[in-house]
Amino acid sequence: MIAVNGLVKVYKGVTVLNIPELNIARGESFGLVGNNGAGKTTLFRMILDLVLPLEGEVLLQNENVRQSENWKQFTGSYLDEGFLIDYLTPNEYFNFIGSLHGLHKAEVAERLRKFSDFFNDEILDKPKYIRDLSKGNQNKVGIAAALLIEPQLLILDEPFANLDPTTQIRLKNLLRELKEKRQLTMLISSHDLNHVTEVCDRIVILNKGQLVDDIRTSADTLKELEAYFAV
Ligand SMILES: Nc1ncnc2c1ncn2[C@@H]1O[C@H](COP(=O)(O)OP(=O)(O)OP(=O)(O)O)[C@@H](O)[C@H]1O
Numbered sequence: 001m002i003a004v005n006g007l008v009k010v011y012k013g014v015t016v017l018n019i020p021e022l023n024i025a026r027g028e029s030f031g032l033v034g035n036n037g038a039g040k041t042t043l044f045r046m047i048l049d050l051v052l053p054l055e056g057e058v059l060l061q062n063e064n065v066r067q068s069e070n071w072k073q074f075t076g077s078y079l080d081e082g083f084l085i086d087y088l089t090p091n092e093y094f095n096f097i098g099s100l101h102g103l104h105k106a107e108v109a110e111r112l113r114k115f116s117d118f119f120n121d122e123i124l125d126k127p128k129y130i131r132d133l134s135k136g137n138q139n140k141v142g143i144a145a146a147l148l149i150e151p152q153l154l155i156l157d158e159p160f161a162n163l164d165p166t167t168q169i170r171l172k173n174l175l176r177e178l179k180e181k182r183q184l185t186m187l188i189s190s191h192d193l194n195h196v197t198e199v200c201d202r203i204v205i206l207n208k209g210q211l212v213d214d215i216r217t218s219a220d221t222l223k224e225l226e227a228y229f230a231v
Pocket residue numbers: 011012016034035036037038039040041042043
């Protein structure tokens with residue numbers, strides 16, 4: 001599903017990402033962990049063609065993201081509030097995203113029904129602009145919009161950040177369900193080692209732009225990760 005080949009990013013003479021090779025199979029739930037500045041967001045941005053690499057390429061379903069638009073139809077993503085449109089209400093925003101994918105308002109409303117627990121009655125049908133929502137509720141809008149298009153590939157940057165404990169648990173359940181029922185391929189970054197081990201079957205550690213470990217999640221993974229980061 002995803003092939004990263006010889007990907008290098010340099011800012012002001014400093015190499016912030018250098019990944020010779022990384023392959024992620026269809027249906028894999030892939031967690032990316034690493035300390036601040038490790039390069040997690042930079043990698044996600046290059047996968048989504050939001051940042052130009054110095055060298056290398058990213059292929060999504062065998063097509064280079066820089067040369068094809070096809071991947072946009074099957075990829076749902078939310079990295080930060082920059083993905084939202086501040087002057088719309090959540091309903092208007094969901095309808096806009098739906099329209100880009102050929103969905104009518106009724107289909108959008110139907111698809112949003114499964115997020116009612118996740119939204120906790122704070123998002124839909126409220127006369128509030130996205131800019132006036134709390135940070136956590138803005139995240140909920142972004143995550144739901146990424147899922148609204150029923151993507152084959154989902155990319156979320158620190159999705160658990162700013163969510164209350166109840167919503168974190170609901171999001172984990174939602175992601176696990178999507179993985180099992182729809183064979184969704186997921187890329188998730190998180191600073192919370194518990195969440196990432198609960199949701200992902202494969203976890204990669206990024207350190208100063210380099211992949212330093214690639215772990216199949218097992219009962220020992222949380223301890224392994226805690227040992228790695230306890231320095
Ligand atoms: N536009 C930019 N200009 C200069 N340096 C940048 C730019 N974007 C990212 N960087 C640098 O690239 C490195 C990797 O940043 P990145 O945001 O990818 O890390 P991260 O692993 O997502 O960190 P965090 O966990 O803090 O979100 C950092 O040193 C950061 O300062």
